[in-house]
Amino acid sequence: MELSFNLAARLDADLQAAARNADLADAAAFAPEVRVADARHGDFQANGVLGYAKARKLNPRAVAEKLAAALGPSVREMCDIAIAGPGFINFTLRPAALHGWLQRWASRAALAMGAAENSPLSGQTWVVDYSSPNTAKQMHVGHLRSAVIGEAVARLLAFGGAHVIRDNHLGDWGTQFGKIIWAYRRHLDAAALARDPLEEFERLYKAGHAAAEAYPAALKEAQQELVKLQSGDADNLAIWKKIGDASLGAFQQIYDRLGIRFDHTLGESFYNDKVEQVYRELTAAGLATESQGALVVFHPEHPRFATQPFIIRKSDGAANYASTDLATVLYRCGHFQSDAIAYVIDSRQGDHCEQLFLTVQKWFAQTGRRAPRLEHVSFGTVLGEGGKPLKTKSGENIRLKELLAEAEERAFALVGDKSADLPEPERRAIAAVVSVGSVQYADLAQNRSSDYVFAWDKMISLDGNTAAYLLYAVARIHSIFRKLGAAPGDAAAEAGASALETPAELALARKLVKFPDALQTATTSLRPHFLCLYLYELAGEFSAFYAADKVAVDDLPIRARRLLLCARTLLILETGLQLLGLRTLQRM
């Protein structure tokens, strides 16, 4: 009995082999489509027979019977097979197979190996472009999703076997610097700069922006400052450098709390000397043309981009983010040899991404380069409970550091409520993990394509599909091992385990073996919420098991098999949470 990591994939292959062995007409065209099934019907189901039979005017049930009969002995040993409904083939794993799987995939290393083997990601290099805030501004709630989703996506891709490069593509070269430098020269408060540089730069930006809005002359002067900066003016560069340093320090504090580490922080400025090549090549390829003084790319075959330009150089000669994004793709493909790039960016930039991707495709094709796979990992806006974008009462964006501080306060109050007996330093440490985890998880648990309603109560209420529910399950399992004086995964504690038997044991084991499916779905779709949903359901099965079957029983074979279940649940919960970017706790 060969218990592959991904049992659905294995059954799929088995059915394909059965189709050949049974001399099914046109067997090569038969796709079994094995999926995780509703528990009522079994563990996995093959849906492919219906479509296949229908297209060939065959009786689906008869085809299903034939296929089932042609399945090899190792499948039959592994599961019960039944034909149901109009022609589904249902597979129900036998207790021994569940047990065997849990024994084989028993460590983090084993899971990682299973996830990476036979993965299409193995050997690929992915650049994940995420977070990417603008310097000179504090990170606010609008920066949360890219950072959180991007980190989870990066971890998932890496676990699936990809070589992942995390790149923080800072907005450190745009028009805002013209405005700040303009204001710096006129309205700088040196004392304030010394006290809190980022605060002062933010104030200067607002002053410059307001002036540019109000007076066309000021706007012109600000644009000139930007052109000077981009062409290497020493004074402007010095100011710009101060801004960058102050910003990076503040960003790093946020990243530390969120557990984010970048491999590179190559902002737009890094590409300043690389945009000329882009202008040159795109012009030579006949893709870019002059329009209203700017250099633009149109896509004649496209309904909108035939007339909506992709502006790759502004009419004043300055670069914009289209210029640098194009240069960035070239750099990533050349320097990092990347096969794919995932852009974790707001869905409002869908047009920009689409234009960028189209342009890269044509540009690379014409210059004989292999185009990378480009993915816009888009996400909706963070809304307040009124359904409007989340703001402070005065209409400002909520700063991320303040949001995280409030989360921690709320979590700390709750920990004091629930676990007053723990010493304060530990309660503080718990609050730190629970609060950040709750913020991350609330974001990740939802399908990223829709807007996301930020609600404190839902997030830290600790009921339902929340970080705290999962962390609680983890803490309870650790507690069991503490009580019994055993270490999770210790072979001695699991030795002599008897066969899985009770409904709760079996239900939990059935859930555990479906981890690979959830992982794969989340990774290939670049949608972490599939993993969240799975982990939540797993924690639910565990809680039901915990209530139904006591682990610390005197009967040692029973205790051993339940400890095995606890250890694997812990392993998968901790692995899964870690892949989402969360930290876990042993007590809470």
Place this chain on the structure above:
RNA sequence: GCACCUGUAGCUCAACUGGAUAGAGCGCCAGACUACGAAUCUGGAGGUUCGGGGUUCGACUCCCUGCAGGUGCACCA
């Protein structure tokens, strides 16, 4: 005007990209702690999946169309 996203239980969300009787949490109702952590568990009520057509063995999912909300569309990123 054109395009994209969204519309599912009172509320917040799922539904593995076309599969079986659309599922969770909150809230509501009824239960379970002198058993390993009750931040938990068990059960119940709650649905014209925005409307209308179509495609097929099968549609929340795909196509057409209408409605509602959000977003983007020439030099901000």
